Amino acid sequence: MKANTAAGSGICAGRVVIVTGAGRGLGRAHARAYAAEGARVVVNDLGVRLDGTGTSGGPAQDVVEEIRAAGGDAVAHRGDIATSEGAAxxxxxxxxxxxxLDTLVNNAGFLRDRMLVNLDEQAWDAVVRVHLKGHFLPLKHAAVHWRAEAKQGRTPHACVVNTSSGAGLFGSVGQGNYSAAKAGILGLTLVAAAELAAYGVRVNAVAPAARTRMTEQTFADAMAPPQDDGPGTFDAMAPENVSPLVVWLGSESSAGVTGRVFETEGGRITVMEGWRPGPSLDKGSRHSAAEAGAVALELLSRATAPQPVYGAR
Incomplete structure (x- = not known):
């Protein structure tokens, strides 16, 4: 069945797109947006609860039915993408x-928030597993396929869109496990963009802010839905606001864009510039501890202040 592109420009017509964690929230919005732009979509979701427990095939299949009802083409996948077999x-x-396969959108994740002194090893491992390992394994298996295609002379126009977070960029109080995993995704994105360029694969990341199951408790007040003022009301926290950038990054229209990180919220899109060398001093020989401290303080006086950690007082 050909996807209905009436709601969009068709910039993904003919492309096959995987979206992980696509049963709800951002993933659901991305899957529907890709389908509206002509893509055929593999909707992956385990159907877990917010903390990652339990499974259900319902959310993935529900999104597939929504896409099909709109004239699109989609299929459900319910495997655990944080395992090698599930990703394969x-x-x-x-x-x-x-x-x-043309585009992979890594989006799956859940939360187990705790302050560091209360964060146990199981909660650390579970969150790092689904976010960071759950990005690495699908990326690896997709890359193996694209490398084989390139070696056969069929160099793809392939795209990967990873999902980081403001917590990964700046940190977030009470989310040490989540912040570490999301920061790791940024490093993975940069390495993958460099390594896979020879095979025709572009890799970028987004750091979205939107109202989903994962954010509704943390940002309950800041992300409350707007009052209904009638047609045309803009809900700045709707997940659907993030999807247009994700769709563009997963299309051939974004050719030449790779190794980049975008923060997006509501109608705002920002290119994040990451770690860059700031003030520096080279003595040309070893510093004493006292000298190193004096130099560090002098350099800090000339450096740009860091962004505050989310939730810090």
């Missing part, structure tokens, strides 16, 4: 169903 089966689902 995800890529196979795209290839066996549609015969190709």
């Amino acid at each position: 089966s995800l890529v196979r689902a795209a290839l066996e169903t549609y015969g190709r």
Whole structure:
């Protein structure tokens, strides 16, 4: 069935797109937006609760039915993408169903928030596993396929869109595990963009802010939905506001854009510039501890102040 592109420009017509964690929130919005732009979509979701426990095939299948009802083409995948077999089966689902894979959107995740002194090893491992390992494994298996295509002379126009967070960029009080995983995703994005360029693969990341299950408690007041003022009311925290950039990054229209990180919220898009060398001094020989401290303080006086950690007082 050909996807209905009436709601969009069709910039992803003919492309096959995987979206992980697509049963709810941002992933659901991305999957629907890709379908509206002509893509065929593999909707991955385990259907877990907010803390990652339990499973259900309902959310993934519900999104598939929504896409099909709108005239699009989609298939559900319910594997655990933080396992090698689950990630491999995800890529196979795209290839066996549609015969190709063009775009991977890594989005799956959940939260187990605790202050560091109360954060246990299990909560650390669970969050790092789903966010960071859950990005690495689908990326690896997709990259293996794209490398094979390139070696056969069929260099793809392939795209990966990773999902970081403001917590990964600046830190977030009570989210040491989540912040560390999301910061790790940024490093993975930069390395993957450099390594996979030779195979025709571009890799970028977004750091979205939107109202989802994961954010509604943390940002309950700041992200409250707007009062209904009638048609045309702009809900700045709707997940659908993030999807247009994600769709563009996953299309051929973004050719030449790779290794970049974008923060996006409501109608705002910002290119994040990351770590860059600031003030520096080279003595040309070893410092004493006292000298190193004096130099550090002098350099700090000339450096740009860091962004505050979210939730810091």
